[in-house]
Amino acid sequence: MRLSVSAAISHGRVHRRLGLGPRSRLDLLRNLVTALVRHERIEAPWARADEMRGYAERLIEYAKLGDTNERAMRMANFWLTEKDLVHKLFKVLAPRFQPHPGSYTRLLQIPNRDGLDRAKMAVIEFKGNPFPPFICPRRDTEKTLLNQLLKGYREDMQRAAAP
Secondary structure (H helix, E strand, O other): OOOOOOOOOOOOOOOOOOOOOHHHHHHHHHHHHHHHHHHOEEEEEHHHHHHHHHHHHHHHHHHOOOOOOHHHHHHHHHHOOOOOHHHHHHHHHHHHHOOOOOOOEEEEEEOOOOOOOOOOEEEEEEOOOOOOOOOOOOOOOOOOHHHHHHHHHHHHHHHHHOO
């Protein structure tokens, strides 16, 4: 019996397989990018949100070049399926991110989706959006063995340093 890790070897695959084929994958990503530009915060499965993040950030990079740039307009026309959002991209989002060199989106993990698949879910949002900040629930790690040992070590060190 031979054990192997299939995820470690990519064999030329550079992106995830989303949807039914290449056209379906692009349509799904375009719809996600359009929804992100419209709502500035969306909830999606982790794999889709992570895959879409690079395309959304690249679209903002092109939008920062201005609406007079032909390549920026072509990219906006391709990635935004609702053409009324082109104005928002160039007049609202691009000026907001003009002073920032990169990393325009935030990807946060949320609890898994209920139902049959229990898919790993995420919230992706533009930084600086008008919504209240999204608070990720933190796990209580105070009771883990490592943290208990570190806590005891700190207490011993403080007792040794005190006298």
